[in-house]
Amino acid sequence: MKDIEALATSSPQWDKAHPYPARLAVRRELTTAASDKDVRHFELDLGDSGITWQPGDTVGVLVRNSTVLAEEILAACGVSAASIVADEHYSGPVITALEELRELTQVHPGFIKRYAACSSAAALGEIAANPTLMREYVASRQIVDVIKEYPATLTGEQLLSCLRQLMPRQYSIASSQRTRPLTIDLTINMVRYPQGDSWRYGAGSHYLGWQLEIGDPLPLYVVPNAGFRLPADDSIPVIMIGPGTGIAPFRAFLQERHARQARGPNWLFFGNPHRASDFLYGDELLTFAHEGILTQLDLAFSRDHAEKRYVQHLMFEQGEQFYAWLQQGAHVYVCGDAKHMAEDVQQALLAIIESQGGMDSTAARQYLVNLRKAGRYQRDVY
Ligand SMILES: Cc1cc2nc3c(=O)[nH]c(=O)nc-3n(C[C@H](O)[C@H](O)[C@H](O)COP(=O)(O)OP(=O)(O)OC[C@H]3O[C@@H](n4cnc5c(N)ncnc54)[C@H](O)[C@@H]3O)c2cc1C
Ligand SMILES: NC(=O)c1ccc[n+]([C@@H]2O[C@H](COP(=O)([O-])OP(=O)(O)OC[C@H]3O[C@@H](n4cnc5c(N)ncnc54)[C@H](OP(=O)(O)O)[C@@H]3O)[C@@H](O)[C@H]2O)c1
Incomplete structure (x- = not known):
């Protein structure tokens, strides 16, 4: 087997314009049938x-978008x-453009504005003109829902002009090389939810979870993340906070620290x-x-208790030890939900620094700023 150094020196440039067709080798469930979620583990063969x-x-x-969805639209x-x-970029069957080139799931303001103009739907025009209404409206709909709510007869070119370019989906690498x-x-996490009497899927979720078969090629490229790196010094303690799919890069971190025989302690939240249905990589x-x-594993199974229990509650309960690790030079990493979790975890971090370090809120904020500047507080949230 080639070693990493040999791979690195021979590594060609695969990028968004030149993705590598990796093969889907393994796809298995990480959540059980009893779960509200459907989270899956994928293994992609990088060949040569x-x-x-x-x-x-x-x-x-x-x-690629689902053919059924493209036909529905x-x-x-x-x-x-x-x-x-x-148009200036494409000439061919409209169905292919919808399957391969255009975003068909995520609704964005540009689509609402253009579709309101093409369809002459006055009510949609009003939504398009009001940012508050727009935010609420796009939050809970996919493109097909909007079109069905405000039906219109368009030409193929008009429809394409409303739809933006299909973007690659990004995922944290969950393994160490x-x-x-x-x-x-x-x-x-497979995005799939009921809408009326049918299912709505995320584009990437549908493609990876239902469309691809084992052995099929999956075009991909690595996106380096220089702001989310383990310390080069293996003796430094590491604290990882990763609920839900936020666990992914920390599985890679743990494999890496293990392979490097890093002496520094590792703490995961x-x-x-x-626990019974959603303990990703529990074994x-x-x-x-x-x-x-x-060194330490803290688990917050939020719905196994009468009251919600989140990672930040466990951090705070162990504030003394958490602060001691910080004082010993620990690096802190946060991965997962950007909307709520990341902010709440940051508040818990500040509260720990304040209470354990005997600081006022200004000093605690400065402590965190210093951690960040030193590369000791890194986040990868989405
Ligand atoms: C740096 C980075 C790393 C990431 N790492 C991971 C990772 O390791 N694992 C992972 O699973 N994801 C990860 N994501 C998120 C991932 O890139 C996709 O955004 C996500 O998987 C949804 O993509 P999709 O194509 O299936 O859905 P989309 O087609 O993008 O979404 C379809 C529609 O569904 C809505 N929607 C999205 N999520 C939900 C939901 N939960 N419930 C209801 N509606 C929803 C959206 O608003 C949208 O309108 C990461 C994102 C970034 C930016
Ligand atoms: N933008 C997108 O298209 C997109 C797509 C997919 C995922 N995401 C984001 O990525 C995140 C990861 O998804 P996931 O399904 O793996 O996990 P998740 O929804 O983040 O849930 C993981 C755990 O975190 C808990 N939690 C909820 N709110 C929290 C908070 N404020 N602080 C701390 N913990 C909290 C959840 O508890 P409860 O559920 O019991 O409250 C659950 O136990 C999602 O939250 C989602 O916002 C975004």
């Missing part, structure tokens, strides 16, 4: 790509799936709704803890 990555990096994955706009369209040099693991994490690679 020469791809290299560091723990903390992410991959960009080029996805075309039918709702009265465009024949067989029709040919042409030192453990398996030619395989990238991912941990993906993980959370998810229920592996317990083994890491048993073998001492994880």
Whole structure:
């Protein structure tokens, strides 16, 4: 097997414009049927790509939209799936453009404005003109929902002009190259929810979870994440806070620290709704803890208690030890939900620094700023 150094020196440049067709080797569930979530583990075979990555990096994955969804949108706009369209970037069947080139799930203000103009839907025009209404409206809908709510007959070119470019989906790499040099693991929450009498899927979720078969190629490229790196000095303590899919890069961190025989202690805070159904990589994490690679493992199963229990509650309960680790030079990492978790965890961090360090809020903020400037407080939140 090639070693990492050999791979690094031979690594060609795979990027968004030139993605590498990795093969889907493994796809298995990490949550059980009893869970409200559907989180899956993926293993992607890198073959002879020469791809290299560091723990903390992410991959960009080029996805295709569901044919059923593309046909549903075309039918709702009265465009024949067989029709040919042409604009300055593309000339060919309209269905192919919808499957491969255009965003069909995420609603954005530009789409609402353009579709309101093309469809002459006055009510949609009012929404488009009011940022507050717009925010509320786009939050709970996909593009097909908007089109069905405000049906209009469009030409293929008009429809394409409303839709923006399909973007790659990004996922944290959940494995260390030192453990398996030619395989990238991912941990993906499948976005799928009921809408009326059908299901709505996220584009990437549908492609990776339902469309791809084992052995199929998946075009990808590594996105380096220089702001989310393990300390070079292996004796430095590491604190990782990663509820939900936020666990992904920390699985890579733990594999890496293990492979490097890093002496520094590792502390992980993980959370998810229920231990019985949502303990992602539970066996592996317990083994890491048993073998001492994880010095400390704190688990917040939020819905196993009468009151919600989150990672930041466990951090605060162990504030004295947490602060002691900080004073010993620990690096702190946060990964997962940006909307609520990351801010709440930061507030808990500030509260720990204030109470354990005997500081007022200004001094605690400055302490955190200093941590960040020293690269000791790093976040990868989405
Ligand atoms: C740096 C980075 C790293 C990431 N790492 C990971 C990772 O390791 N694992 C992972 O699973 N994701 C990760 N993500 C998120 C991931 O990139 C996608 O955004 C996510 O998987 C949804 O993509 P999708 O194509 O399935 O859904 P989309 O097609 O993007 O979404 C479809 C629609 O569903 C809505 N929607 C999205 N999520 C939900 C939801 N939970 N419930 C209801 N509606 C929803 C959206 O608003 C949108 O309108 C990361 C994102 C970034 C930026
Ligand atoms: N933008 C997108 O398209 C997109 C797509 C997918 C995921 N995401 C984001 O990525 C996140 C990761 O998704 P996930 O399903 O793996 O996990 P998640 O929804 O973040 O849930 C993980 C755990 O965190 C708990 N939690 C909820 N609010 C919290 C808070 N304020 N502070 C701390 N913990 C909190 C949850 O508890 P409860 O659920 O019991 O409250 C659950 O136990 C999602 O939250 C989502 O916002 C975004």
